[in-house]
Amino acid sequence: MSEVLLEHPLDGVALLRINRPEAKNALNAEVRRQLAEHMGVLGTDKSVRAIVLTGNAEAFAAGADIKDMAEIGAIELMLRNNHLLWRTIAQCPKPVIAAVNGYAWGGGCELAMHADIIVAGENASFSQPEVKVGIMPGAGGTQRLVRAVGKYKAMWLAMTAQPITGIEAGQMGLASTVVPDSDVLSAALDMAKTIARMPPLAIAQIKEVMLAGMDAPLETALMLERKAFQMLFASRDQKEGMKAFLEKRKPAYEGL
Incomplete structure (x- = not known):
């Protein structure tokens, strides 16, 4: 086995x-x-x-x-x-x-x-x-x-x-x-x-930025966070998540 x-x-x-x-x-x-x-x-x-x-x-x-x-x-x-x-x-x-x-x-x-x-x-x-x-x-x-x-x-x-x-x-x-x-x-x-159930792209970016930023100077780590935050606004999941919030329904995340 x-x-x-x-x-x-x-x-x-x-x-x-x-x-x-x-x-x-x-x-x-x-x-x-x-x-x-x-x-x-x-x-x-x-x-x-x-x-x-x-x-x-x-x-x-x-x-x-x-x-x-x-x-x-x-x-x-x-x-x-x-x-x-x-x-x-x-x-x-x-x-x-x-x-x-x-x-x-x-x-x-x-x-x-x-x-x-x-x-x-x-x-x-x-x-x-x-x-x-x-x-x-x-x-x-x-x-x-x-x-x-x-x-x-x-x-x-x-x-x-x-x-x-x-x-x-x-x-x-x-x-x-x-x-x-x-x-x-x-x-x-x-x-x-x-x-x-969370948006996979956002989860992946949270993990990547936290791990990379732990050993970086604060300003560098904040830059990594800022760029990842901005990048997520190019995702369909960001649009879906905010639209679902405004429409008071559960979002359907695709990882895209």
């Missing part, structure tokens, strides 16, 4: 499930490859307007597969080019929602941070424990984490390997919203359904 399952539970919504329950959904090479392949395809599929990424009740993803890493050398690791697979996930133009139950440790925490929105269960567990096995986060953990929670919390998490609950992740700003464990997937799918 595939180690990443693809479902289409709702109109316009794709659901990706990591499917290695025997290994707590640890991210081996095949899982990373399949995730990147799916994200690449879904990113260009016009029928997909939002993507939900999840694991199971026990684990979102409990880190990288240590068995796959323990004996390799630096050159072999470099030649694997894993960063290209992670980049494909990060650069997916569709909005990605991570639905996190259970363990999101190491690479699993980093994978969740590749998403645009994180829905966490109250008892989910986030951690960057790499230091305990003699290494450090290597898939964006030091960089995305500090941008999410700030320097002092990020340093504490990465240097102590301290796990935090979903509730604590929400308080820190690592999770977008926190819900009871049993409601995580349904909450993420409801959110995806809401986003899927």
Whole structure:
């Protein structure tokens, strides 16, 4: 059976499930490859307007597969080019929602941070424990984490390997919203359904400008925002959205 399952539970919504329950959904090479392949395809599929990424009740993803890493050398690791697979996930133009139950440790925490929105269960567990096995986060953990929670919390998490609950992740700003464990997937799918009903061009521009502007000087970021805002006035969806508002009816967005 595939180690990443693809479902289409709702109109316009794709659901990706990591499917290695025997290994707590640890991210081996095949899982990373399949995730990147799916994200690449879904990113260009016009029928997909939002993507939900999840694991199971026990684990979102409990880190990288240590068995796959323990004996390799630096050159072999470099030649694997894993960063290209992670980049494909990060650069997916569709909005990605991570639905996190259970363990999101190491690479699993980093994978969740590749998403645009994180829905966490109250008892989910986030951690960057790499230091305990003699290494450090290597898939964006030091960089995305500090941008999410700030320097002092990020340093504490990465240097102590301290796990935090979903509730604590929400308080820190690592999770977008926190819900009871049993409601995580349904909450993420409801959110995806809401986003899927929005104008796709506007959603794509919001994601692109937010991500590009985070590391740019404010004036540059504001220029990116302004140009994207202006460009959307060339879309049919802008005309439809404003006309529907004035006519007091639901808009029918085409992504054009």
